[in-house]
Amino acid sequence: MKAAVFTAIKQPLVLQEVPEPVAGPGHAVVRLQAAALNHRDLWMQLGLYPNIQVPITPGSDGAGVVTAVGSPADTAWVGQEVIINPALDWGADPRAQGPNFRILGLPDQGTFAEQVVVPAANLAPKPAHLTWEQAAALPLAGLTAWRALFTRAQLKSGERVLVTGVGGGAALFALQFAVAAGASAWVTSGSPEKIARAQGLGALGGVNYQDPDWAAALQKRAGAFDVIIDSAGGEGFAQLIDLSAPGGRIVFFGATRGNPKGLDMRKCFFRQITVLGTTMGSPADFAGMTAMVQRHKIMPVVDRAFALASADDALRHMEAGRQFGKIVITTG
Numbered sequence: 001m002k003a004a005v006f007t008a009i010k011q012p013l014v015l016q017e018v019p020e021p022v023a024g025p026g027h028a029v030v031r032l033q034a035a036a037l038n039h040r041d042l043w044m045q046l047g048l049y050p051n052i053q054v055p056i057t058p059g060s061d062g063a064g065v066v067t068a069v070g071s072p073a074d075t076a077w078v079g080q081e082v083i084i085n086p087a088l089d090w091g092a093d094p095r096a097q098g099p100n101f102r103i104l105g106l107p108d109q110g111t112f113a114e115q116v117v118v119p120a121a122n123l124a125p126k127p128a129h130l131t132w133e134q135a136a137a138l139p140l141a142g143l144t145a146w147r148a149l150f151t152r153a154q155l156k157s158g159e160r161v162l163v164t165g166v167g168g169g170a171a172l173f174a175l176q177f178a179v180a181a182g183a184s185a186w187v188t189s190g191s192p193e194k195i196a197r198a199q200g201l202g203a204l205g206g207v208n209y210q211d212p213d214w215a216a217a218l219q220k221r222a223g224a225f226d227v228i229i230d231s232a233g234g235e236g237f238a239q240l241i242d243l244s245a246p247g248g249r250i251v252f253f254g255a256t257r258g259n260p261k262g263l264d265m266r267k268c269f270f271r272q273i274t275v276l277g278t279t280m281g282s283p284a285d286f287a288g289m290t291a292m293v294q295r296h297k298i299m300p301v302v303d304r305a306f307a308l309a310s311a312d313d314a315l316r317h318m319e320a321g322r323q324f325g326k327i328v329i330t331t332g
């Protein structure tokens with residue numbers, strides 16, 4: 001079968017012929033129709049992801065049809081249309097992943113391929129209202145955003161939410177889920193067009209984080225926030241503390257802009273602010289996320305689809321940061 005492979009870091013993905021995957025006990029082979037990018041795939045190519053081993057087929061997100069299983073107990077999956085939960089071996093504790101936790105696509109071979117083998121426990125039915133491309137866009141970013149909002153921040157209907165960098169894959173799901181949950185959502189972005197598109201998805205408004213006075217302008221228009229979802233970090237993180245309401249929760253799952261220079265501890269403790277880290281999600285989080293997507297008929301936003309042979313162009317598109325939502329690779 002064909003797969004897009006990193007043969008060395010800082011080198012383009014190469015379309016290669018690789019061995020067909022085989023389903024061992026408890027595993028299933030999925031013939032993929034579509035995969036999707038996450039920033040992790042780009043960090044790997046840039047050599048900025050921990051414990052990179054090459055050759056590796058990246059890709060954490062996928063949707064397709066189960067063609068084989070390794071255990072008789074899983075036979076009912078054969079022929080089913082599925083999405084894949086990329087959080088492998090989360091472990092028994094819903095509060096945090098265990099020592100065997102891995103994200104599909106390193107060290108396990110990932111979804112930028114015609115087929116992938118995954119634990120049968122990580123299969124879920126493809127939501128019927130989604131196309132293959134939309135379904136492939138959902139798992140990693142949807143899971144991360146859902147856990148951030150609901151398991152970690154305990155978001156309630158009517159609360160005020162800020163989602164930073166809304167053009168990002170996970171950020172855009174956070175906006176869609178927050179709106180579906182009845183929250184009042186505001187956004188930041190580096191692009192006025194993306195803010196306008198976010199408003200089309202239910203955001204009340206937004207500001208450009210490249211404007212030096214963005215935080216003051218946002219506070220003037222929107223007030224303070226009960227929940228802030230961030231994956232940029234960096235210097236802008238200090239303003240998130242300022243924008244947080246008393247008793248507010250700031251949840252972050254990425255540090256695209258690096259570490260903040262400092263943390264104003266006095267502002268945090270005096271205003272009873274909770275700062276929460278989160279990563280991916282448990283099986284229960286994944287089930288909660290897919291249930292919400294089905295209940296509210298949420299449609300993942302696909303920015304653009306690339307053919308498997310052009311997977312490296314898809315990474316360049318992500319590196320340029322022009323996307324609004326998810327970048328997809330068609331593999332079928």
Ligand SMILES: NC(=O)c1ccc[n+]([C@@H]2O[C@H](COP(=O)([O-])OP(=O)(O)OC[C@H]3O[C@@H](n4cnc5c(N)ncnc54)[C@H](OP(=O)(O)O)[C@@H]3O)[C@@H](O)[C@H]2O)c1
Pocket residue numbers: 037038039040043140141144164165166167168169170171188189190191194209231232234236253254255256257278279280318321322323325
């Ligand atoms: N821990 C986890 O489980 C987990 C899961 C998913 C992602 N992540 C991490 O979260 C980050 C985003 O991942 P992704 O896959 O969603 O990436 P992505 O689709 O490439 O989105 C990145 C977004 O970052 C935003 N951004 C850039 N500079 C910013 C700034 N100064 N302030 C605010 N936002 C800024 C941009 O938003 P605009 O386009 O609107 O300007 C951009 O679209 C990455 O660091 C990734 O590694 C972690």
